[in-house]
Amino acid sequence: MSDKYFGKPVKRVEDPRFITGTGHYTEDMTLPGMAHAAMLRSPYASARIVSIDATRALAQPGVLAVLTGKDLLDAKIGSIPTGWLLPDLKTPPHYAIAPEVARHVGDVIAAVIAEDRATAEDAVALLDVELEPMDAVALGSDALAPAAPQVHPEAPGNVAFEWEIGDAAAVEENFARAYRTVKLTLRNHRLVPNAIEPRASMAQYQKASDEFTLWTTSQNPHIHRLLLAAFVLGIPEHKLRVISPDVGGGFGSKIFQYPEEVIVLHAARKLNRPVKWSARRSESFVSDAQGRDHETVAELAVDEHHKVLGLRVKTVANLGAYLTTFAPAVPTYLYGTLLNGTYRFPAVHAHVTGVFTNTVGVDAYRGAGRPEATYVVERMMSRMAHELGIDPAEFRRLNFIQPDEFPYQTPVALVYDSGNYEPALDQALERVGYAELRREQEEARARGRYIGIGFSSYLEACGLAPSKLVGQLGAQAGQWESAVVRVMPTGKVEVLTGSHSHGQGHETAFAQIIADDLQIPMEDVSIIHGDTGRMPYGWGTYGSRSAAVGGSAMKMATAKILDKARRIAAHLLEAAPEDVVHEDGKFFVRGVPANSKSFFDVALMAHLAHNIPDDMEPGLEAQHFYDPKNFVYPFGTHVAVVEVDADTGRVKLLKYVAVDDCGPMINPLIAEGQVHGGIAQGVGQALLENTVYDEQGQLVTGSFMEYAVPRADDLVQFDIGHTVTPSPHNPLGVKGIGEAGTIASTAATANAVIDALAPFGIAHLDMPYTPERVWRAIQAARAQTQQAADD
Amino acid sequence: MNRVPINLNVNGKATRSDVEPRQLLVHFLRDTLGLTGTHVGCDTSQCGACTVHVDGEAVKSCTLFAVQADGASVTTIEGLAHEGRLHALQEGFWEMHGLQCGFCTPGMIMSAADLLAHEPDPSEEQIRHALEGNFCRCTGYHNIVRAVRHAAEANARGASSEPVVAADD
Structure with a gap:
């Protein structure tokens, strides 16, 4: 490898599209025939849904459908699961549209699909909904009080879990012999992530092939696909493609699988039309995980x-x-x-x-x-x-x-x-x-x-994270990362990563790693991310994992490319692979730089396959799954x-x-x-x-x-x-x-x-x-x- | 709903359109003209992601109905580069890493352009004050301040910017 790029403050390659207003965020996209969804959200923190009468809304020109919690249950749409289990964790159901009880301000009670967004939002106001407000509780310690309102019948006393770590007896013992102790009651207050791009989702359904595509503001499109397909919608995983295009910040809030994604996918199938939803900021405040x-x-x-x-x-x-x-x-x-x-x-x-x-x-x-x-x-x-x-x-x-x-x-x-x-x-x-x-x-x-x-x-x-370890701790997911390094006949390279950039500059930083190792110009490397239809399986971006885990996967895949490239070069140079060095972008027999093969020569021959070793597969592409130690x-x-x-x-x-x-x-x-x-x-x-x-x-x-x-x-x-x-x-x-x-x-x-x-x-x-x-x-x-x- | 005809000059191009009276300028730009570089980040006119220039002044395009802009000249981020060259601020944001996710960037650049038009050599304090109506959640504003200074200094030198390489319209 060289260090021409690694460690250098290289200007970002993604910036030209953002500074000229030509980025492509989910909300920027339209499809022919696209309809729009708008949500009716609970104005109460706790309320029984007595009735929903959609007659007036449905009578509006341009209104295509109204969906309720019952509609989703009838369509056999399941509860949104949690991806991490603790011992004795209570996991009450979480339906995309609340069927009977709304449990927080912002909980979706109904969705309207219409020809355009304004019509959908107007129709939401025309839904005749009878809600019976109930006592609610907002503060954690209040929820533990004996007479507190119960949020879920499945979680008595509102306790989801009790968890401990460390040695209580050892602490007790050490405190007993302390010279001085201090005690504080600390409130770490609640925050709203507030990525400047509100969440948005657009779903398309192809009836002939029974395939779905979801464009959504996701930090981890494969996790979205897995949860939506296997757990919520009950559709085969390979029939759902999730694309996460340019995403305007996440900060964690776009990791999670949200109700609106379920709603637009279901609506797209039901209406056989593309359906888009974009959050108003006022919706973000009551629906993005805090x-x-x-x-x-x-x-x-x-x-x-x-x-x-x-x-x-x-x-x-x-x-x-x-x-x-x-x-x-x-x-x-x-x-x-x-x-x-x-x-x-x-x-x-x-x-x-x-x-x-x-x-x-x-x-x-x-x-x-x-x-x-x-x-x-x-x-x-x-x-x-x-x-x-x-x-x-x-x-x-x-x-x-x-x-x-x-x-x-x-x-x-x-x-x-x-x-x-x-x-x-x-x-x-x-x-x-x-x-x-x-x-x-x-x-x-x-x-x-x-x-x-x-x-x-x-x-x-x-x-x-190390997958085995987090598995022991309750994760229902692996935490390795994948990369595919694909060299083309012209020596240009595309790198597919399962991690996702929503501001972190992957397209630049990852290209720096690859270009150094392959000793080619950065301009010859494209980093592709955010599409389950193109990427190998991967777990996305959160927990500051992209460089350490995603970058390592790339580094390892690149090493496989170099190994094969060296063998092809050795074959062309009629030398033993161990005698061939890779310097200044060229392969040559140690000490004989005058007779060399460029990366392009090797890439081309790998694809032509006219003159490669007999026992070698053609092509120049490598994949690596990297699980950190x-x-x-x-x-x-x-x-x-x-x-x-x-x-x-x-x-x-x-x-x-x-x-x-x-x-x-x-x-x-x-x-x-x-x-x-x-x-x-x-x-x-x-x-x-x-x-x-x-x-x-x-x-x-x-x-x-x-x-x-x-x-x-x-x-x-x-x-x-x-x-x-x-x-x-x-x-x-x-x-x-x-x-x-x-x-x-x-x-x-x-x-x-x-x-x-x-x-x-x-x-x-x-x-x-x-x-x-x-x-x-x-x-x-x-x-x-x-x-x-x-x- | 009845529609009202409006005439606008957007990024140097005359456009005539019939709009709903309640349509905001930002939705007209995005949905009708397809100029999706102008973003919507809030519904209370705080975040500034939708900032454009109306008759040369920075305006949050969510605060204006399209009909109110009738007869005006509007510049959006797509129209900022001039004669195939990036605007000094576009260059400055790129050079100084003044953006990460890019969502606030068009509005931020349009507000900063308004500042430089009125104050070609702003101090850090003036820059921070001028941009307090534009939220950025990624950069902590540190490199945005540097980007604006970079542009001010480049303008003072009369430096020419790089050609637009990615404005694939």
Whole structure:
């Protein structure tokens, strides 16, 4: 291989279509004869569907059909399954259209299909529906109360599962001999992913061949096909083709198999016409799977040398009304296993209760369980440092796992394969100018200005995942990835990958890997993704897996191509394959570069097959299925610097430093871009974003008017650094970087705000740090101080 | 529903059409003219993905009925490249990795073009302020700020942009 491209900030090859407005997103597509679907959604969090009278709607010109839950049941359309099972998990049915009871605001009650979208939406308003509202519950802990409304008869007490990890007795023992303990009640509030492209689906049915095609906004078209065909619609898997074209961001929310996909497929068959549905943003807020929503009590213990003795965590995880595709995995195996952080924690125990409520389903949102775990660990580390009166950075350093301790077995199942945490911390301290910054903070406080500095020395496990391991943990899916490298007679190459790009730049980064290994120009390589009709089977993109797992699959397939190409070249050169070298894009006998065969010569001969070894198959194409041996473990230290205005409660982000270790970067431009976006979403959670349901389960923050995604003027230019510790077990040495920014930044920002509030005696405050919340906390703290002085 | 005739100049081409009075400009551009580079990301006029230029000013095309644009000149992202050359902002977004999924990008570029028309040498703060009506969920705005600066500096130098390679209309 060469390294002409690997590691270089190559400009993205996908960009020309996006900057000229010629990308092809699902909503941009039309088909001849296409009809449009619109959904009637429950306005109540819990309601019995008494009757639906479609007479007036059906009488409208242009209205083609009305579908109800009963229609789908009559058509033998099944429940949408969850893809991850835990012991004793309750799995109540999740029908695409609720047949009897709507269980959250936004649950689909009926669908109208019409000639155009406006007609369909008008007709929805003409459906005469009688709903009987029932008591609802929105908060996880409320749902566990004895008299709480029951979301599903199949889940008594609203408990979906109880799950634990770690050694409770060991934790108990270590806490008994602790020098100091701290305890916090932590609310990790709910988020709406809000990819800027709303979900959309378009279905086509070919009656003659009984075949379906679904264009949909999916991060993993094969998972969509598998679930839709085998579990929901009951059609043969090979009769459904799922195409996921350009997708405008996912962040987890486009992993899952959603009701509307079922509805358009069924409608297309029923009407024998293409049918499209596109979400309005107001629908996205009540139908895209949401993220986080934990209520946690955490306790941390240290000995007299300030070494951590143990962490004890009890979490109520709100799962919403239905278990979406990976919902059970997120607050368990993607959360509890990460509670060891980057530290030597001799004992950890976590207990998680998964709870049904009358809210939108909660599933993977950028980071998926790992930001929640990092928030607990990093918040507790800073809280303890404060309690001990020592520097939070030095407290972290003191407790880091040391480089010579890898592979490191944590008390919560994972084996960290590699890591070197101090250099990242040191670099972050240097970049932020730590000593000087602390002096500035002191001086500012003396002048009534409140600056805060917050740390997050995070670790994450990604590159999902070793299939055997996740199978033992309940996954109903494999987690390997596939690649086909197809060389054409002209030496041009197309690479088919089962992973999917929706902003991650696969078409560029993957081409860099292939072009280097084949020693051909990047322009000669096309990366093809997002179509079950073209790709080999693959599991898609989530869990920061594309580079580590998908990229590795490509690397291995390319090695097979090179091996065959070398044998063909040797045959043409009348030499032994082991004597043939591949340099500067040419094959030649070692020491005789003058007599060489180009990649083109070899590719052409492989296809002509006029002169290849007798025992060789013609063609030049290779496939590889790559199953990783372990997760990969990116880590780093992020530092946030904020200022709190004590008079208004407004928090301003002043500075943000991120030092990440994702191993070698295929393309630093792309990798750093992933970090930037990740930071924005994590800072967004800490300072701005919040999903608020009232006690009746009404979503109060149902549009961008109420739900504050970060805007350009909420953020700053980020200072990004790297350390490089390659993964020891994949052929590229790479580790995922798609989620790291989000995983680290919420905790760093929260710690910065609490640090700024320390002079007021505020030990903790739940996110998001909106001006009102911060102002109230300062007022309360001041009143308390005043009270104490008066007493 | 009754239809109303409108005359628009879109990306330099005169167009006459009969539209429903309730049709938004963005749907007219996308559904009637097939200019799908202009995107719809919300229904409350916050996200800015639908930003186009109407008579030279950046406008969220979901805030305007098509009939209100009668007689106007409209420029969409498809019409931004000039004489086969990318606009300096298109170039800047490409050079500085100012986009990831690309969905907000057309609106973002159109808003930034409006900024540069009024303020050819904007500071970071001015750029962030000018783009606060355009949401991006991928980039954290970091490289968008750099992209706009790149374009401003290229304009100041009088640099010429790369030819359009992918505008396959």
